[in-house]
Amino acid sequence: MFGWDDDVEASTVLCPHGVGIIQCREGCAGRAVEVEPRDGVVLSVHTGPVEQDAGPDHVVVAAVDVSGRREWEEALRDRAERDALTGLASRAHFLHLVRDAMALEPVVGLLVVDLDRFKDVNDADGHEVGDRYIEAAAGRVRSALPPKAVAGRLGGDEFAVLAPGFDVRDTVRLAKSVLSSLNGAAQPFAASVGAAVSQTGAGVADLLRDADTAMYVAKRDGGNRVRMFRQEMGEQALARQRDRTDLRAAIEGGELVVHYQPIVDLATSAVAGAEALVRWQRPGVGLLGPDAFIGLAEETGLIVPLGEKVLQAASEQAVRWHAEGRCLGVTVNVSTRELATPGFLPRLERVITTAGLAPSRLTIEVTESVWADEPAMRTLVSVRDAGIRVALDDFGTGYSSLSYLQRYPFDVVKIDRSFTGALGRNGRTEGVIRCIIALADVLGAKTVAEGIETPEQADWLRDAGCSYAQGYLFGRPADAASWHAHSSAASPGW
DSSP, rough: OOOTTTTTTSSEETTTTTTEEEEOOOOOOOEEEEEEEEEEEEEEEEEEEEOOOOSSSEEEEEEEEOHHHHHHHHHHHHHBBOOOOTTOOHHHHHHHHHHHHHHHHHHHHEEEEEEHHHHHHHHHHHHHHHHHHHHHHHHHHTOOOOOTTTEEETTTTTTEEEEEEEHHHHHHHHHHHHHHHHHHHSSOOOOOEEEOOOOOOOOOOHHHHHHHHHHHHHHTTTSEEEOOOOHHHHHHHHHHHHHHHHHHHHHHHHHHEEEEEEEETTTTEEEEEEEEEEEEEEETTTTEEETTTTTHHHHHHTTHHHHHHHHHHHHHHHHHHHHHHOEEEEEEEHHHHHHTTTTTHHHHHHHHHHHHHOOOGGGEEEEEGGGGGGHHHHHHHHHHHOOOEEEEEESSSSSSHHHHHSSSSSEEEEOOHHHHHTTTTTTHHHHHHHHHHHHHHHOOOOOOOOOOOHHHHHHHHHHHHHEEOOOOTTOEEEEEEGGGOOOOOOOOOO
């Protein structure tokens, strides 16, 4: 119930919750006022005049409890402004804060922070563990911030830090502090940090693009480091974007060509197989080797469709050779990223089934880096179980481990050209090659020596028990139309 006191200037209403009073003085009629008579309670009070023919006018007052609506509105606002997982500013709200800061401050610093190898955590341990990982990393970023700075989550494993009023020196110092915080404590986080400072006339998108470009440079330089944006980075990024667009068009438009290099059986001097090597016939540039574009394909994810094209071409060529009466196996390089991509084995099986190639005539060649990627290793084991042979390339130059060789057997071990190139000049290297050949023999694997250029190298390797070899002595990589093997070896070992 409401109680009135008509003898005073203001109309006085007893709060229906029994706490305090609400006064409506002259002139307040017709307006809604929100009041909080006690903690947790919010009333929306609406007033309206009631004119009387005789006697003083009255005021009608309606009080509505809007506590629930207020809580709902605050929850919606918080949800819009805060990332649900980390509690940092959401992407949209963070960019709004950047825009406001650039309007108020003469200079604004911005960091983009991307966790290195987060995909491995998600793939190996699941998304629940991945979420906890991101939460912990966000806490580290937040703990490194000075009072004026604000952290946000741009999405996935990517964070950003806004530093109003920070010049280049301050921004770099902050970036190093954030990275140091991530690297510290019992569970270190590796991250690539890009830093940028606003320029006169630039907008939010420009600042974010610059910091993002610097972050990608940090990642390309090996990760777990800070890079400050420089103008030439932007020019390089534009060129790289053109390269990416052209490479995608090349994959779809048939500009990729596959060349084949002979793999020779040293015991018979007959060609036993061929390694497929991709080239890019780039318009206006010419024929490019893999070193010119495979890194870009890895970085952009284009390695997956590119690799499938090479597998398809090599499988079809092996079938054509077989139809000609030439029993040649074919070897295809596959990157760790391809193997770690979900669905690699079904795609591979579809390719060789469509081509009509027996699994045993295909060898997948990987580098030792595959041992550092658990999802890729699981796929590789499944590939071998499907009857497809596996070769370990560049043995002894990367993550060599006898325990890995024992746990994950390979069919072929390739001896890197850095060893074979020293034959006849370095007795110590010759001893290493003999050890690799003996180790492969114990493990039941064949050996292939790469980079053979002289008959003397071939003779030494044959005497040492090496199974196969490839190099310019036996033939340079060439397209299938001009690739002529001297003879074919029906070698069950290949």
